[in-house]
Amino acid sequence: MANLAATYWLQGRWKETEGLDVKVLKARTIALGGEHPNTIKAMANLAVTYRNQGRSKEAEELEVRMRVLNENFSETIRALAKLAKIKKDLDENDRATELMRRSVTVTSIVLGDNHPNFTSPREQATT
Structure with a gap:
């Protein structure tokens, strides 16, 4: 379709x-x-x-929804990376690794590995 x-x-x-x-x-x-x-x-x-x-009004409503969804994804990615860093600092390495893998997976799904706005999990954890 x-x-x-x-x-x-x-x-x-x-x-x-x-x-x-x-x-x-x-x-x-x-x-x-x-x-x-x-x-x-x-x-x-x-x-x-x-x-x-x-039909600008209808287009704008969809664009606002898309922006909100994209921002939520970005915040989710950052939160996972930051939580992973906290767990690493607490020597909870297994949990840190699990969270970082989730962050990388979500980043890859949402932005794609070659997206110009892609930041590595390490960069995400420090922002």
């Missing part, structure tokens, strides 16, 4: 694009959850479609 929506988008077929974008967003929300990166990507696609239709 997402690929067909992209094809319609390239053709300027906004109503068909919108219909599929809405379905993709609903399906991803149900299957992956509202905070999953692929669900957020579906929100972004729908927001662009709304903007192309001159």
Whole structure:
């Protein structure tokens, strides 16, 4: 559905694009959850479609939701890294390692390993 929506988008077929974008967003929300990166990507696609239709208010509402979700992810990543550092300082090395692995996993899922805003777990723990 997402690929067909992209094809319609390239053709300027906004109503068909919108219909599929809405379905993709609903399906991803149900299957992956509202905070999953692929669900957020579906929100972004729908927001662009709304903007192309001159529906700025609806696009802005989705963009605000996306910003909040992305900020929550960033805060979660930082919190895991900081907690790992605390556990390391307390010589709870097994727990520190577990938390750092979770931080790296979440970072990889949310930002991707090659994202320009990616910071290493060590940098996260010190910020």
